[in-house]
Amino acid sequence: MIPVGSAPACDAARHRAAFIDRSDRARVVVSGADRASYLQGLLTNDIVALKAGPGCYWRYSRAQGRMIADVLRLRARRRHPADDGRAVKETVLAKLDQFIFSEDVQLGDVTDTFAQIGIVGPGAAAIVAAMLSGPSADEAGALGEHGNLRAAWNGDPVIVTRINRRG
Numbered sequence: 001m002i003p004v005g006s007a008p009a010c011d012a013a014r015h016r017a018a019f020i021d022r023s024d025r026a027r028v029v030v031s032g033a034d035r036a037s038y039l040q041g042l043l044t045n046d047i048v049a050l051k052a053g054p055g056c057y058w059r060y061s062r063a064q065g066r067m068i069a070d071v072l073r074l075r076a077r078r079r080h081p082a083d084d085g086r087a088v089k090e091t092v093l094a095k096l097d098q099f100i101f102s103e104d105v106q107l108g109d110v111t112d113t114f115a116q117i118g119i120v121g122p123g124a125a126a127i128v129a130a131m132l133s134g135p136s137a138d139e140a141g142a143l144g145e146h147g148n149l150r151a152a153w154n155g156d157p158v159i160v161t162r163i164n165r166r167g
Contacts (some may be wrong), residue, residue, distance in 0.1 A: 020118035
């Protein structure tokens with residue numbers, strides 16, 4: 001794999017696979033019994049309808065419609081992990097916290113707890129499957145947009161997510 005950023009990397013991303021450093025993304029987790037209904041009232045997508053496995057893209061906007069954050073949200077059994085840009089992490093956490101009243105909702109910043117990378121290109125599913133214990137290349141390749149599955153890398157748990165932001 002070749003890191004994205006150079007002409008050979010662009011060629012690799014188009015024809016084989018390339019690595020993208022996603023350390024610029026923040027990771028926030030929303031947990032608690034009321035997390036889905038709480039997020040449903042604040043975000044631009046149908047959070048309540050999601051089952052464990054698929055995810056969705058959403059925007060967090062001000063009442064006037066101006067975007068605060070561009071976020072990918074996953075649904076886990078007990079939590080809703082989300083990622084957005086590090087530059088808006090504190091704003092997102094503060095805004096989300098502002099609307100917790102009596103709901104059973106907890107917010108957490110897990111940016112430094114988890115790493116995030118991207119592997120893009122037509123060979124990405126096979127590379128991901130070869131690196132991880134758990135999914136086959138067919139399972140990784142069959143994930144729908146924003147779909148995710150659990151696996152292990154060197155014995156540590158990971159979440160594999162399919163995102164087509166790079167084409």
